[in-house]
Structure formats: structure tokens, C-alpha cells
Amino acid sequence: MLKNFVVIGGGFAGTKVTRELEHTLPPDWTLTLVSQENFITFNPLLPEVVGASILPGHVIAPHRQMIHCSHVCMAQVTEIDTVNRVIHYLGEGAGTMRYDQLVLACGTNANLDIVGSSVSKPAAADCHPSGTACYRVSMTLNNLNNFNPAGGQDTDTNVVWLTQWLVQSSTDSVGGRNFFAYAESTNGGALSCFDGDAGTQRIGGGLTLTYPGRIAITAPGACTAQTGKNGTITIDVPTADVSEVDPVDNSLHEVTASTMTTPGPMECLCTVASPIGVPFNLIDVAKAYTFTPVPLADLQIVKTAPSTGHVGQSLLYTITVTNNGPDKASGATVNDQLPKNAGFGSASASQGSCTLKPQKRLVVCDLGDLGPATGSPPAGTATVSISVKPTTKGTITNTATVSDTSPLDPNPSNNSSSATTSISP
Numbered sequence: 001m002l003k004n005f006v007v008i009g010g011g012f013a014g015t016k017v018t019r020e021l022e023h024t025l026p027p028d029w030t031l032t033l034v035s036q037e038n039f040i041t042f043n044p045l046l047p048e049v050v051g052a053s054i055l056p057g058h059v060i061a062p063h064r065q066m067i068h069c070s071h072v073c074m075a076q077v078t079e080i081d082t083v084n085r086v087i088h089y090l091g092e093g094a095g096t097m098r099y100d101q102l103v104l105a106c107g108t109n110a111n112l113d114i115v116g117s118s119v120s121k122p123a124a125a126d127c128h129p130s131g132t133a134c135y136r137v138s139m140t141l142n143n144l145n146n147f148n149p150a151g152g153q154d155t156d157t158n159v160v161w162l163t164q165w166l167v168q169s170s171t172d173s174v175g176g177r178n179f180f181a182y183a184e185s186t187n188g189g190a191l192s193c194f195d196g197d198a199g200t201q202r203i204g205g206g207l208t209l210t211y212p213g214r215i216a217i218t219a220p221g222a223c224t225a226q227t228g229k230n231g232t233i234t235i236d237v238p239t240a241d242v243s244e245v246d247p248v249d250n251s252l253h254e255v256t257a258s259t260m261t262t263p264g265p266m267e268c269l270c271t272v273a274s275p276i277g278v279p280f281n282l283i284d285v286a287k288a289y290t291f292t293p294v295p296l297a298d299l300q301i302v303k304t305a306p307s308t309g310h311v312g313q314s315l316l317y318t319i320t321v322t323n324n325g326p327d328k329a330s331g332a333t334v335n336d337q338l339p340k341n342a343g344f345g346s347a348s349a350s351q352g353s354c355t356l357k358p359q360k361r362l363v364v365c366d367l368g369d370l371g372p373a374t375g376s377p378p379a380g381t382a383t384v385s386i387s388v389k390p391t392t393k394g395t396i397t398n399t400a401t402v403s404d405t406s407p408l409d410p411n412p413s414n415n416s417s418s419a420t421t422s423i424s425p
């Protein structure tokens with residue numbers, strides 16, 4: 001009885017091995033190449049096809065032109081029964097094929113589990129918890145339909161989506177720190193998030209980076225997922241957790257996102273197995289990038305006044321300016337256009353100074369710098385007091401605006417505020 005030599009995969013490796021074997025196998029052997037396509041693609045020339053400098057037909061070669069004395073079966077192998085030495089395939093219908101020797105040359109498929117990675121630095125007021133300055137780490141996952149670990153041969157129970165980055169320091173003895181944040185699920189359960197900085201573990205003579213969770217991120221809304229085709233996992237990482245002494249700049253360097261599986265929750269394993277973590281099974285890694293935050297300062301102004309007043313009596317406006325961050329605002333200025341039916345009384349500010357431009361009936365208060373609300377110093381809030389004397393009865397509406405010379409204010413909707421007072425004789 002003839003023996004069967006089967007090669008699965010008609011790429012570079014499978015075609016080459018088939019061409020070599022068809023001249024060297026003993027006569028009592030048959031040789032069969034099973035491949036999904038009936039041609040080999042010369043991958044190095046694919047970019048030229050994309051660029052339309054050569055035609056698609058120029059980068060493929062049919063197997064039957066390259067293989068002369070063997071069988072070629074265009075089919076997708078779906079299962080290999082190693083006990084009975086049979087492969088199952090789907091071609092023009094389902095079939096099986098017995099083998100005595102088997103070569104697997106199926107190539108590799110990009111996993112593309114992680115299809116996007118980004119970091120932003122929202123205003124502290126938008127972070128979770130509100131008012132705690134944060135980096136917002138986001139990872140986009142292909143078909144994030146549930147939180148189960150990848151199937152197949154991976155027996156791990158824990159799946160981890162991690163973003164890491166470097167902060168270089170001019171004084172740190174090891175040059176900087178490798179911070180990270182991750183979301184994880186055990187046995188498909190709810191996500192939990194952690195941040196920390198990476199350690200190293202000596203394995204088989206080499207060093208492997210490990211990621212023990214140092215701090216649980218438990219604030220409501222700080223560790224969220226949106227499932228779906230391009231699902232996202234978003235983590236608000238408090239900047240205080242991932243700060244380094246004397247950073248060389250304000251960038252996060254070599255930001256990479258990855259999916260990995262581990263035999264159990266990372267932060268538990270690291271305390272059980274060793275002080276610095278456990279090995280992991282890497283599923284996919286996103287391309288590295290540098291995140292340089294664009295400085296932003298969200299100035300907010302709120303103007304208040306009594307609801308009623310009288311002609312000839314002082315009417316006091318109180319204006320509160322707050323910098324919601326995330327960065328310091330330089331040259332904050334309040335402009336207040338005085339109402340026509342009121343005379344000017346006085347203007348003062350908790351920092352900086354106010355002047356009246358009588359021709360324009362405009363009060364201008366230069367407040368100088370305002371720190372982010374959570375930072376110190378300078379203060380994140382300043383107040384301005386302006387008094388006027390109404391000259392006629394009726395309704396007085398007065399509006400104040402705020403601006404800064406730098407940086408950009410991402411939210412102009414809260415840069416003006418009005419107050420209305422009903423004036424009686």
C-alpha cells in the first residue's frame with residue numbers, strides 16, 4: 001500500500017518542501033500539498049501591488065506550475081486527528097485524507113486583537129473621580145464581545161489588556177520608570193483595573209518584564225468597557241500614581257498596548273509567586289507611539305448678583321473664575337461690560353488688578369496665572385467684585401467673560417456668565 005506524505009500550506013515553506021520532496025521521496029510514497037489557495041503569493045512585492053506599480057497577477061504563481069509530480073488539493077484543513085493520522089478539510093465539500101508523514105507550513109496570522117491605542121489628558125473635572133488629574137488610556141479591541149480569555153490551547157483563566165509607557169528622568173538612577181495600567185477579567189467576569197510600574201523577573205537566564213498591579217483603580221467610571229466589533233476599554237489613571245521625579249519632558253514615551261493572558265489575576269499572582277510578577281502569554285501588541293499632551297486650561301466663570309435692587313443703591317456683582325485644568329492658565333483676564341442704566345462704583349480682584357475703561361464702559365481685571373483646580377500654587381480660583389449704581393428702574397442684565405493668553409481653552413461654553421437683577425425705584 002502506498003504511503004501518504006501530506007504538506008499543509010502552500011506558502012513559501014510548503015511549496016519549497018513539496019518541490020524538494022517530489023524528487024527525493026521513495027516510489028512507494030505519494031505526496032499531496034493541501035492549501036487554501038491554489039497559488040503562492042510573493043509577499044515582498046505586495047507593497048508594489050498596493051502602489052499600483054505592478055499588477056496582482058505578477059506576484060502570484062499557481063502551484064500547478066511549480067509542482068509537477070504531486071497532488072495539489074485546494075482546501076482548508078479544519079482538523080488534524082493525530083491518533084488516526086487523518087486530516088479533515090473543507091474544499092468543494094468536506095473530506096478527509098490519511099497521512100503517514102505530515103508537514104505543517106500554515107504560516108502565521110496577525111492576531112489584530114488590539115486595533116488601536118490612545119492616551120489623552122482630560123480636564124481634571126472630567127476625570128474619574130472628578131477633580132483628580134488623570135491620563136485617560138484607551139484600547140480598541142477587535143470583536144470585544146466578552147471578556148473570556150482567547151480559546152484554543154491557551155488554558156489561562158485571566159485576560160489582561162494593558163497599556164505601558166516610559167517616563168524618563170534626569171535624576172532617577174535607572175533612567176526612568178516603566179508605568180502601566182491594565183484592565184483584566186478572570187473567567188470572563190467583570191473588569192477590574194490597576195496601575196503600577198513594571199518590575200523584571202529572571203527567567204531561563206533572561207529578563208522578562210512583569211506587570212504587578214500596585215494600585216486598584218476603583219473610582220466609579222474609571223475602568224469601563226464598551227463591547228462590540230471595535231470595542232474599547234478605557235481607564236482613567238490618576239497622574240499621581242504614575243509620576244516620576246524630574247521627568248525629562250512631559251511626554252509618555254514608547255506607549256504600547258497589549259493583550260495577554262495569565263494563569264490568574266496579575267496582582268494576586270505577583271504576591272503569591274514572587275514579589276514582582278509572573279510570566280504571561282502575549283496575544284497581541286499595538287504599535288508604539290509617544291504621547292505629548294497638548295497643554296489645555298478650561299477656564300470657567302460664574303457671575304452672581306442679587307435678584308432685586310433699587311435705583312441709586314449699590315448693586316454688587318461677584319465673579320468667580322476657576323481653572324478646571326488640566327494645565328496652568330497664563331494671563332487670565334475678566335472683561336465686564338457695564339450695563340448702560342447703571343453707574344460705576346468699584347472693582348477689585350482677589351489676585352491681580354482691575355481697571356475701568358470709561359470710554360468703553362468696560363471693567364478689565366488682569367488676574368495673572370491660575371493653576372489647575374487641583375494644583376498648587378498658583379491658586380486655581382480667583383474672585384472679582386464689581387459694584388454699580390442703577391440709574392433707572394427695570395431689568396439689568398450684565399455679562400462677564402474670561403480668557404487667557406495660553407494655553408488653549410477646550411471648552412468655550414463656560415467662558416461667559418450673566419446675572420439679571422430687577423431694579424425698582
Ligand SMILES: Cc1cc2nc3c(=O)[nH]c(=O)nc-3n(C[C@H](O)[C@H](O)[C@H](O)COP(=O)(O)OP(=O)(O)OC[C@H]3O[C@@H](n4cnc5c(N)ncnc54)[C@H](O)[C@@H]3O)c2cc1C
Pocket residue numbers: 008009010011012013014034035036037043044045046047075076077078105106107108
Ligand atoms: C508584505 C510582506 C512582505 C514581506 N517581505 C519579506 C521579505 O522581503 N523577505 C522575507 O524574508 N520575508 C518577507 N515577508 C515574510 C514572508 O512572506 C513570510 O515569512 C513567509 O511567507 C512565511 O512563509 P510560510 O510558508 O511559513 O507561510 P505563508 O507564506 O504565509 O504560507 C502559509 C500558507 O498556508 C496556507 N494555510 C494556512 N492555513 C491553512 C489551512 N488551515 N488549510 C490549508 N492551508 C492553509 C495559507 O493559505 C498560505 O498559503 C513578507 C511578508 C509580507 C506580508
